Amino acid sequence: MAADPGRSRAQTKRTQMNQVALQPGKLERIIQMQSLIVQAAFDLDRFMQTVVNNLQDLTGAKGAVVELVEGDNMVYRSTCGSMNPFVGMHLARANSLSGLCVRNVEVLHCIDAQTDPRVDLAACHRVGVRSMVCTPLLHDRVPVGVLKVMSDKVNAFNDEDVQTLQLMADVLGAALGKQIAYDRLNKDRQRLSHQIARQEQENRSLLSERSDMLTVLAHEVRQPLNNASAALQSAAHLLAEANDLSAAQRLSRARGVMGHVLANIDNTLAVAALLTRSTPAEREDADVDTLIALTLGDFTAEERQRIVCERLSSTRTVAMDTSLMRLALRNLLSNALDFSPPGQPVTLSLSDCDAPLALIFDVIDHGGGIDQQGVPLLFEKGMQSTNPHNATGHGLGLYIVRRVMELHHGMAQLLRNCADGVTMRLVLPLAPAD
Ligand SMILES: Nc1ncnc2c1ncn2[C@@H]1O[C@H](COP(=O)(O)OP(=O)(O)OP(=O)(O)O)[C@@H](O)[C@H]1O
Ligand SMILES: [Mg+2]
The missing domain is CATH 3.30.565.10 (Histidine kinase-like ATPase, C-terminal domain)
Incomplete structure (x- = not known):
């Protein structure tokens, strides 16, 4: 293949894929991998790992990677081979080939990073890459990431590799959107169950505080008031017997006030505790x-x-x-x-x-x-x-x-x-x- 550093490989899009005949056995591998992907359903990491592992094998790449769009960055989500140490790495979308691939929604083939103005050369040196092919991962026609194969050699990939990469990207892109949505749902579910667990804990401690307060109300407030009310009543009797009617009346009024307080406490305790039960x-x-x-x-x-x-x-x-x-x-x-x-x-x-x-x-x-x-x-x-x-x-x-x-x-x-x-x-x- 002729070295043409700035060349975009848009012409390798699906419509022209049939022009390259895949080597015997490769198509079978791709189909096999599709079934592996189905088996990895709803485990996003395992799912992407299956793709990059197979891709490395099928294209003879030194490393393969799934990069996902996260805001202004491309993030290395799944890696294999020489890319393994770089999992989790963030690269600015603006300066990278992957970012361009996502922006233009086209396959990009970099034959030599050293002379290709589209690549982030410093990043290529860091990960030891000389040539690569990058294809967008589309979900509902929206690019959500890229699938990339890389090599430390110049011009390491041919048209057949590009086609293999595209076939894999089609499969991955279609399923990835669902996986990402599922992943988000799962995270939301986990967040909600944590919230529920925290809320339950809070409710338990509030209930225990409430029951402590009811105990205080029943024993430390109600009972002494009841005793005081009984004492007032007998004092009122004694005063009445001693013909001190005015003092007896005042005591009786005081007992009346206490009686209302007691009645309110009894009602509150009944509503809070006694009457909440379902048994007869x-x-x-x-x-x-x-x-x-x-x-x-x-x-x-x-x-x-x-x-x-x-x-x-x-x-x-x-x-x-x-x-x-x-x-x-x-x-x-x-x-x-x-x-x-x-x-x-x-x-x-x-x-x-x-x-x-x-x-x-x-x-x-x-x-x-x-x-x-x-x-x-x-x-x-x-x-x-x-x-x-x-x-x-x-x-x-x-x-x-x-x-x-x-x-x-x-x-x-x-x-x-x-x-x-x-x-x-x-x-x-x-x-x-x-
Ligand atoms: N015998 C009655 N004659 C006139 N109105 C009544 C009578 N019984 C109840 N009501 C009306 O019904 C309402 C509810 O009575 P309820 O006993 O449930 O509450 P309350 O007397 O207002 O407060 P609490 O009993 O908790 O101190 C009263 O506020 C009052 O308006
Ligand atoms: Mg009432």
């Missing part, structure tokens, strides 16, 4: 009158005076979780007391139901009723009063009531809602189907 409530046979007495004991003497108990049922014991039922009743009663005028009575009525066999608790008040707009979401968390005078609630009470009844396989209902007040009903099944 742990029920034990419990005395219904004790449940009523405990619930009424949560209110101040003034509040209790407004509550009228009506017992239309003779049921003595029911299987239930007493503390949860107490929480539900307390929330209904405090709503009835809070959302009706101070002097108005609130009735707690107990009755029986035959179908289903259940104990019914009705809490009846004579306030202004519930705004119709709020009714559909009444038992959802965060449902709050629109009345600015009652804007202190957290919207947890009726959600807790509903969850407590669900855990007992019963239900909570808004039975009556009118301008004359509200009746809230709890249905506690006597023989719940677990």
Whole structure:
């Protein structure tokens, strides 16, 4: 082949490839390699390595390399033979034959690097190259890199080598785009799984902090407050017996404030811990009158005076979780007391139901009723009063009531809602189907 240093080999493009007959056996090697490439599917490095190894063999090159475009650089991604020490090397696209090959999208044949103005001579000296052939790797007609064979001898490659290189580049280019896309997806997937793992770790530590805080709230705050409230109550009794009614009243008011704080803490703890479980409530046979007495004991003497108990049922014991039922009743009663005028009575009525066999608790008040707009979401968390005078609630009470009844396989209902007040009903099944 005549030495023509600046000659572009665009004429060796596909349309003219048939002009060179491949040596016997070479075509078979190329086909064999195609099947190897298929087997290396979705392992980009192994895939490119297969190509360069075979290419070196088929062309008798000293080294072969796949260079990929990375911004303004060409990067040696897969190498073989004398190019092995240079894997990972970055060369500026602007000054190299590979960069030109990508820019012009054509096959370039450098016969002697020493006299070819297109090559980066310093880089050629560094890697010990004298002649080379460079063919673009196209994915969807966009050049994504080059496939290159190199030799330390002048004019080491002939037309047959160029054609072999092109055949390999066709195969590699078509598959490379898919491989690169897969590689990127894989990297994204890895990045996302790291992110998820980090997030999970963060969530675990937040949950553990949350559970520590709930423990502090339950034991270090709630319990001492409860003790203090009981002490205030007995002090108020003593003062009342000693006829110091004004001091007794003040103590009772203080106990009322404490009672509200305790009720809020109980609601918060219930929402955060107790009611999140999916298993039914742990029920034990419990005395219904004790449940009523405990619930009424949560209110101040003034509040209790407004509550009228009506017992239309003779049921003595029911299987239930007493503390949860107490929480539900307390929330209904405090709503009835809070959302009706101070002097108005609130009735707690107990009755029986035959179908289903259940104990019914009705809490009846004579306030202004519930705004119709709020009714559909009444038992959802965060449902709050629109009345600015009652804007202190957290919207947890009726959600807790509903969850407590669900855990007992019963239900909570808004039975009556009118301008004359509200009746809230709890249905506690006597023989719940677990
Ligand atoms: N008996 C009632 N009469 C009038 N409105 C009521 C009555 N019961 C509930 N509501 C309305 O339903 C809303 C939700 O009640 P819920 O008990 O869930 O929350 P809350 O009382 O506002 O706050 P929390 O109970 O958490 O302190 C109340 O804010 C109120 O507007
Ligand atoms: Mg409430």
